[in-house]
Amino acid sequence: MEVIQAKTAGFCMGVSLALNKLDDELKKGEHSGRIVTLGSIIHNPQVIEKYAQQGVIQASDISELQPGDRVLIRAHGIPHDKEQALKKLGVTIIDATCPKVKRAQLGIARMFADGQTLLLFGEADHPEVRGLLSYAGPGSMVFNNLEEFCCLRLINDTTYFLAAQTTQDIIQYDKIIAYAEKKLGYKPVALNTVCSATRKRMQGTLELAEKTDIVVVMGGYDSGNTRRLAEAVKAAGKRVLHVETPQEINPDVFSPGDKVGLTAGASTPNFLIEAAFALLQKL
Numbered sequence: 001m002e003v004i005q006a007k008t009a010g011f012c013m014g015v016s017l018a019l020n021k022l023d024d025e026l027k028k029g030e031h032s033g034r035i036v037t038l039g040s041i042i043h044n045p046q047v048i049e050k051y052a053q054q055g056v057i058q059a060s061d062i063s064e065l066q067p068g069d070r071v072l073i074r075a076h077g078i079p080h081d082k083e084q085a086l087k088k089l090g091v092t093i094i095d096a097t098c099p100k101v102k103r104a105q106l107g108i109a110r111m112f113a114d115g116q117t118l119l120l121f122g123e124a125d126h127p128e129v130r131g132l133l134s135y136a137g138p139g140s141m142v143f144n145n146l147e148e149f150c151c152l153r154l155i156n157d158t159t160y161f162l163a164a165q166t167t168q169d170i171i172q173y174d175k176i177i178a179y180a181e182k183k184l185g186y187k188p189v190a191l192n193t194v195c196s197a198t199r200k201r202m203q204g205t206l207e208l209a210e211k212t213d214i215v216v217v218m219g220g221y222d223s224g225n226t227r228r229l230a231e232a233v234k235a236a237g238k239r240v241l242h243v244e245t246p247q248e249i250n251p252d253v254f255s256p257g258d259k260v261g262l263t264a265g266a267s268t269p270n271f272l273i274e275a276a277f278a279l280l281q282k283l
């Protein structure tokens, strides 16, 4: 089959930086203390398994940590109060918060200091969103789409500003910004927090959908940015196959003569993308 791969697919800068930091810690050896990640290092089960086999422990809460641990804060970042609590625990902190997430956290903190209240476009239960919210004040609200934004019950005499989770759909965010003036009665500050890696992957995927009959999207089922790529292909009217591994690619979904696109989320490793590309070519 003819297979076209998106120009930008797979690991983003933030994920690569975090994994490089983890690799550096592994090189120091076990005598330097346990290596613990707070939550899964990235939303990709194959990569998590690889590190688990090398002895990396995954903790879901700071209560699971021991003095002497080397604790890696993943690219999503953590809430401000948890970071403060970590500093008192006698652990070594390896901060792998993506610089773009850090920039969003600090931008939100600056707006809060200016007396403004956050309206955040994001998934309420996502770790990055919990972290971003911790830099804003009381009264902040989270919404997941334009419909939810329309229904928010705002408080009079409050000045709101907008921000988005770094991996949110930029087209949706632009629509929300355009509608916000109508809802609020003034033009709010809208922080530019959707990262360039997200924009490039979305743009590349939409271009791919235009040129092909079906698009294979590779990435963790837990990965929000991967899911959004798959949703964008569907919304563009093209068939989509979201898989975590090449083994999950079902040959029956393809029709003779199909032109196939291949893209991947920001937490999908290259070896999986390459294996999927080779497999698709052989079909």
Ligand code: SF4
Binding pocket: 012, 013, 014, 015, 075, 076, 098, 099, 100, 101, 166, 167, 195, 196, 197, 198, 266
């Ligand atoms: S998607 Fe963007 S913000 Fe998130 S880790 Fe990657 S580069 Fe950083």
